[in-house]
Amino acid sequence: xxxxxxxxxxxxxxxxxxxxxxxxxxxxxxxxxxxxxxxxxxxxxxxxxxxxxxxxxxxxxxxxxxxxxxxxxxxxxxxxxxxxxxxxxxxxxxxx
Numbered sequence: 553x554x555x556x557x558x559x560x561x562x563x564x565x566x567x568x569x570x571x572x573x574x575x576x577x578x579x580x581x582x583x584x585x586x587x588x589x590x591x592x593x594x595x596x597x598x599x600x601x602x603x604x605x606x607x608x609x610x611x612x613x614x615x616x617x618x619x620x621x622x623x624x625x626x627x628x629x630x631x632x633x634x635x636x637x638x639x640x641x642x643x644x645x646x647x648x
Contacts (some may be wrong), residue, residue: 557630558626558630570611570612570614570615570618571599571611571612572595573614573618574602574610574611574612574613574614575592575595575598575599575602575611577614578592578598578602579592579598599611
């Protein structure tokens with residue numbers, strides 16, 4: 553049985569990249585006061601600190617807005633691919 557491209561994309565976003573988006577946002581938004589070390593200093597340290605202070609599911613905060621932003625773009629990408637692929641196949645550039 554062939555998997556759904558949409559579900560595959562969503563699982564990639566949820567399980568592999570979303571926690572990095574949380575870390576990136578925290579690194580970018582932190583305010584570093586002169587003479588004090590930064591709270592978040594790198595990817596691994598940030599993941600460990602977020603997990604320790606807020607728990608495992610804190611790494612997936614903000615999933616709803618991210619999915620609402622990403623899903624329309626992915627849908628357009630899939631539709632464009634299918635249209636171009638069908639057009640090129642019907643003109644004999646690719647075999648079916």
